[in-house]
Amino acid sequence: RGVPELLSANYTFVNERLAKHYGIPNVYGSRFRRVEFDGRGGLLRQGSILTVTSYATRTSPVIRGKWVLENILGVPPPPPPPAVPPLKENEGSTKNLSVRERLALHRANMPCAGCHRLMDPVGFSLENYDAVGRWRTIEEQKPIDSAGGLPDGTTFQGVDGLQKALMARPELFVSTFTEKMLTYALGRGVEYYDAPAVRKIVADARTKDYRFSSVVLGIVNSTPFQMRRTQ
Secondary structure, three states: OEOOHHHHOOEEEEOHHHHHHHOOOOOOOOOOEEEEOOOOOOHHHOHHHHHHOEOOOOEOHHHHHHHHHHHHHOOOOOOOOOOOOOOOOOOHHHOOOOHHHHHHHHHOOHHHHHHHHHHHHHHHOOOOEOOOOOEOOEEOOEEOOOEEEOOOOOEEEHHHHHHHHHHOOHHHHHHHHHHHHHHHHHOOOOOHHHHHHHHHHHHHHHOOOOEHHHHHHHHHOOHHHHOOOOO
């Protein structure tokens, strides 16, 4: 399979318990089986990822946006400046405000705005999934606004729009995927001098439809892997 299918897959693997969580009908028993179902394919819709990128009681467009930037696009935002106040919870003057509205108030703090304008729009596109990855259309008695965008200015609606925007340039995800696989293979972080090897692996994989096997073989045959230092 091609690596971009990790994002574009229109299928998932579920048993009865997970199918109920996802809202997928007619799945019975503890055996996992492949199911094609609109709205539940690929990493962007996976309950485990949606859960670990949320807080215990609510979603976090910030954490979800940061996760996509780091793990899909390979462009992690800078760390937050010191002494930044946390996002106010839904109480007092922010009562009955959506997460989007509260984050808009948070971005009014100028030290926060630089990073949040990159992360928030990406995370907003996943707001139809609650804190444990269940589909929803309403938050705080208001329809959910899932309009989002990428740092390059691309705008879209919801997770489907985010997926299409990411698939328009699959080489970005494949490059990030390659860096993480190379990190695992080398037992160290990827450095600036590894960039030519990463580019070559991705370019060679492109001629083979970015198949997973082509990335693995590219890493095995790369200079950083062939000539890695021993301790």
